[in-house]
Amino acid sequence: QVQLQESGPGLVKPSETLSLTCTVSGGSMNNYYWSWIRQPPGKGLEWVGYIYYSGSASYNPSLKSRVTISLDTSKKQFSLRLSSVTAADTAVYYCAGPYRVTQYYWGQGTLVTVSS
């Protein structure tokens, strides 16, 4: 049974960089896509981006200039960095997998608040 767990700071100051890590347990990362999806409070789901196990990544065009997703298969982790954050980036951030639009596995989600 594959499980995902997000970790990282719950509070980030405006203009700084949000950094989250997702740890994958109970299965392999190989041959799959690993995604970040966010949900602002009271709003819908928004795709942030995904990374293929080979290291190739794709991002939401509206966030592309600020987003980097990386992975470390030896640690069974993938990470999200979102720079120059504003209050609009306040959201629950989910990590998910293992396909581009078919996410069987989800983390529990982590709330990241952007505030000074």
Next chain:
Amino acid sequence: QSALTQPPSASGSPGQSVTISCTGTSSDVGGYNYVSWYQQHPGKAPKLMIYEVTKRPSGVPDRFSGSKSGNTASLTVSGLQADDEADYYCVSFAGDNNPVVFGGGTKLTVL
């Protein structure tokens, strides 16, 4: 504004059927058979209910079914139960430039 259009709300009485639509374009819903549907209860992570337009993951009741016609995908929930009350989101593959697009979500109320 979401790339895919869903009605904000839908409702039905226990035992009835309800259908939720998800309208896109020929560049997403209409162009690929990669449409998924997720159920989300308050405070919980989304749960995959339908993938590749019509397929159900193991453990999802056959009361949930998916279909597609042209640029519109649909999720039908038959035999409504109280626990079906949740938010439902569609998502589609949309090509290499903007691969994943979500709908705005539909709040399903069981009356």
